[in-house]
Amino acid sequence: MAKLVAIGDSLTQGFQSGAIYRTDWSFPAIIARSMGLELPNDFRIPRFPGSGLPLNIEEALRWMKTQLGADIDLSEWIVRFPVLLGRFIDEIEDLYERGTGSRPAAFGGVYHNLGVWGFRVADSFTITPNYCQKAIENEEGWIQDDFLGLPTASMYRTALRVLNPKLRRERMDWTQLDNLKQIVNEEGVENLILWFGANDCLGTVLDLELKDMEDTNVTTDAIARRKWNLTNSQVFHHDFTQLVEKVKGIIPSDTKVFVGTVPHVTIPPVTQGIPPFDGKYFQYYGRFFAKKENFSPLLQKHLERQKIQQIDARVDSFNQSIRDIVRLQSNNWHVIDTCTILDALAVKRNEMLDAPARPLIDYYAARGLSDHPLLRLSPIPSILRLDVRDGNRYAGGLFSLDCVHPSTIGYGIVAEAFLSVMKQAGVSDTDPVRINWNEIIAHDSLLQVPPLLWENIISAAEKNSILWDIIFRVIY
Template identity: 30%
Template sequence: MKLFTIGDSISQGFMSGAAAKTELCYSTLIAQQLGIKNYQYPTWPEEGMPVNVEKLFRNLEEKYGSSISTLEWTLALATTIPSYLDTVEKYYERGNGAADKPYPGKTSHFDNVSVRGFNVSDAWLINAKYCKKQIKENSSGNGVFSSVDNSFLRTALRVLNPQLSKEHDEKSQLDWLKYHSDKEGVENVIIWLGSNNALGTIVDLNIHFTEGNGKVTDRPSDTFIKDSNGKGKEIAYNLWHPKDFEADYIELLDRVDKILEGKNTKVFLGTVPLVTIAPLAKGVGETFTVKIENETEKDKFDDVIYSKYYTYFPFEEDFAVKTGINLGYNQVTHIDRCIREYNKTIKRLADERNKINPGRYTIIDYSKILDSMAFKRNGGTPTYKFPAYFDFQYPLPNTKYYHADTDGNLKQGGIFSLDGVHPTAIAHGLIAHETLKIMKDLNVPDADPDKLNWKKIIESDTLYTKPISLMHEIYDNKKLAEWLMDILKKIRKHK
C-alpha cells in the first residue's frame, strides 16, 4: 500500500458542515499524484451529514433568488429549511445511510480512515463496536430543525467498518494501520490529529480545560464529564492541557512504533493549526500586537495581531459585549499558547523517535502554513506564497469568511468553506501541494507538487466558481445568522 491516511475532519474532506467531499480531499489528490489506482475512501451523498450548508444555501438560492423578502424568510424558516433537514435525517437514520445498512458495494475497508471530530486518543479508543452501542443507547426523537442523530458516531461507523462485519467491529484507526501493515506493508502514512483537542473552543466560544495531570485520555471524545461547579451539568473537554496532549501523543507514537516495528514506513505527522485563525470566530473591537517567538530563529519575534473579542463571524463588538457570546483576548491567546506547545511537543517527539528509527517521522508544518495565510492576523498582508498557477488567479483566495455579492461575484474568502472551520477544495489543493513538496524532498516516487491539476481543482470548488448570491442575507439578517450559528454548532459531535 502506497498511502494510508489517519486524521480527523480535514483529512476526511469535511466541508461546509458535512462529511460529503472526500474525493476532493488533499489525501485523495496526493494518492492520485502518486499514481495509486485504487485508493479507497468513503463517498457520501451530496447532502452529507450532519448538514451540508452549501447544499442548503443552493436550495434557498434556487427557490428564492439572491434576495429574500421578510415573508419569504418566514416561509423558508418554517418549511424549506426544516424540509431539507428532515430529508437528510431520514436518509441517515432510517434510509440507505442508516447505521444498520452496510456501505454500498463490497468495500470492507478504506485507505483513508479519517473521521470528523476525532482527537488524538480516538485513534485507538473508538471502533465500530463502540459506535453501534452508543447509537443504539443514545437515540433521540425528531424535532424542529433537528439534524442527524449521533452523526459523529454514524460517520465513524461507516468509515471504520463499512460492511458492519463482526470481523472488523473492534478495529480502530490504528488497528486498520496494523491490518494493512501486516498484510501488505504500508509505504507512507499521513497522521494528522490534534485539531479537535482545541477546535471546540471556537465552536462553543468557551473553554473547558482538561486537568493537566499528564495522564493518557481514557474515554472517547463523545463522552462527557461533570461540571466542576458541582451542579451535575455535563460538559465535554474542548481544550487539552499541553501535559495531557503530550501524554496522548506519546501514546499515539508508542502504538505506531509498535505497529511499524521492523518496517520501512515513512510517517508524516501534521502539526495542529491555530484554530483561532478560522473565520467562524471573528475578531472585533480594539486590536493588540503581540510578540511571538519565531520557531526557526529563536532570537527573533514575530508581530501577531489579536482582537479584544472573538465572536461568531456575522456579528460585531456590540453583539459580543451585550450577549456575552465571545472569547476574550486572554482566552484566545491562551488557546494559541496551548496549540503552539502541542506543536513543539509533536516536533520534539518526532526528533526523539528518529534517533531510534532514523527517518521514520517527518513533520509537515500545517500550522505554519495556515499561519502564513492568515489575513487579519498578518495585518492584511499574508506571507504565504501560492503556487505559480495562482500568479494571475482572480480573486486570490484568503482566510476571511466567505462572501459574495448579489451578482454572484466572490468578495472575500476561498480558503475556508461555509462552516468557517474546514478547508475548501482549493485549500485542500494547497495542503496537497505543501505535502507533496515534503514528500518530494524525501524521494517519495511520483511526489511532484508541480504536477497537480490546478485547473481541475479550481473547477471542483463550487464556492469559488459559482459564488452563492444570497450570502449577504447572513450578514443582513440577524435571525438567519443566529440560526446558522446554531446549525454550525452541531458540527460538534456532542450537540
C-alpha cells in the same frame, strides 16, 4: 503495496461546509492523484449518500434557492426559510437513521483514507464500531424521528461507515489503527499520513467558550472527554506518545510517516475579531458574522483576548509535543508544519485587511512560485470568510462555508505542503508541481459558482447579529 494511507480527523477526511461529502477532494486524495494513483481503486475512499453528514450548508443553500429564488425577503425569513431548512434537515435524518445511509455499505474492505471528522488523538486507538453503535443508540433515545433534528451521533455514524463499512462482525472492535494493521498485513504501506490534534482544541472557537481540561488524571472514554473542549498539555503529550508507539508497532520500519502539526484554531474565519487590536490579538472574538459596529460584549457570546491567547499557547504546547515525539523516531518520520502555514496566511492577525491577497502572494513568492495558478484568480483567494456579491466571490476562498474547514483549493495548499516534505524524504512522484491545479480549481464549487443565498445569510446575520447570536445559542 499501498503507496499512501492517511489517518486523521476532519482535515484528513476532507470535511467542507458543515459536512463530510467530497472525500474525493480531500488533501490525501489530491496527493494520491498527483502520485498517479487512481481513485477509488489505488486509493480507496469512503462515500457518503445524499449531501453527507451532518449538514451540508452549501447543498442546503443551493436547494433553497430553487424554492426561494436569489433573494430572501422578510416574510420568507420568518415563514418559508425555517420550514424549508427543517425539510432539508429532516431528509438527512431520514436518510441516515432509517434509509440508505443507515445500512451497511456494499464495500467490505479497508479504506486508505481512514480520517474521521471530530476525532481527537486518543480516539484513533479507542473508538470502535461497537462503541459507535452504543453511542448512536444512547443518543437516539425513544423518539426516532426528531423534529428539526439532524441524525443523532453523526460523528459516530461517520466513524462506523469508515471503520467497518459493511458491518462485518469480526471488525466490530477495530479502531483506525486496527484498520491500518489490516492494510499492512494485506498490502504493506509505503507512506503514512498522520494528522491529529485540531479537535483537542477546536471546540473552544465553535462554542465560544473555554472548557479546559485542568486535571491530568482523566478517562480515555471518548464521550466522557467531550465535556472538555481544550485538552490538557500533558494529556495530549501522553495521547500522542501512545499513538506513535502503537503506529510503530504496526508499520514496517521502512514505512515513511508524515505528521502534521495543529493549526491555530483562532485564525480561521469562524470567529471575527472585534477591536481594539494590540498588533496580534483583538479584545473580543465573536461569531463569524460579528461586526464592530453592532457588537455587544454583554449580549453576544464571545471569547476575550486572554482566552484566545490561552488557546494559542495550548496549541503551541501540542505542536512542541508533536515535534519532540517525532524527533525521537527514526529518520523515516517527518513533520509538516501546517500551523506555520496558516499563521503565514492570516490576514487580520498579520494586519493585511487593506491587502488581503498579500499573504498568499508572499507565501508563494517565498517558495519561488510567483506565477502560481491560485494567484491568477480574481480576487486572489484569502482565508477571510467567503463573501459573495451579485453572485460572484468578493472575498475569501480558502475556507468553506462552515468557516472552519478549507475549501477544495484550501485542501490543495495543504496537499502541496505535504508533498514538498514527501519529496524531500525521497518519496517518488511527489513533486508538488505534479498537482493539477486546473482540475482542483474546476472542482471547487464555491469558487466556480458560489451559492447566491450565502450573500443573504451574511447580510441578515450582520444586520441582526444579536438575534442571530441568540439563535446560535439555542442551536448549540
